[in-house]
Amino acid sequence: MNAVVPEAAATSPERLRLTEIFLSLQGESRSIGWPTVFVRLTGCPLRCQYCDTAYAFHGGEWWDFDGILAEVARHGVRHVCVTGGEPLAQKRCIGLLERLCDAGYEVSLETSGSIDIAPVDLRVSRVLDIKTPGSAEVERNLWSNIAQLTPNDQVKFVVCSREDYDWAKAVIAEHRLVERCEVLMSPSFSQVRPRELADWIVADRLPVRFQMQLHKVLWDDEPGR
16 A cells, blocks of 8 residues: 555645555446446544444555555546545545546545535535434434535435335425435345335335445445455
């Protein structure tokens, strides 16, 4: 890894703490199935009860932007996903996103919805979670983010129960989300059966994109996949 000493990293505007960089298939969002380089930043202020990347909460190594760009380029694909943890918890993430866009990549950002997305480069497809009551972090939703959404962005609901589904339907209607951007809905792994959620969506003719986590179907919860 392109690690550097923490003392230098603390003062540099172009370094971030990373848990991993790896090549896989995008497992969700509108780019599902594309070979994608994932840049996973370390740290997250939330503790969603279904989180599958708790290993990214702590640790990691410092990388400079040039090193990150070089490692991304080494994999030879055009899709890049910056994720976490919560990548926006490290403010320098904004600069990395700009650098990736300037380099010509198709860039997406997976964010919890608890931090302001306004500073993020509009070339980035911001995949914004809206936390349901079943996530145990519904109070962390930053509702002002909805006004920032563009057609290039995506909103994601992870549904843990029928109550979560009904809550999400009400939020979609109240905020007219489908008029702002694409809306995604997926079952919480092991809590809601995929067919069950699919049946609810079809019965309601809900204008959302049903999705499953492809990476879990293929590789279960193996880190770095």
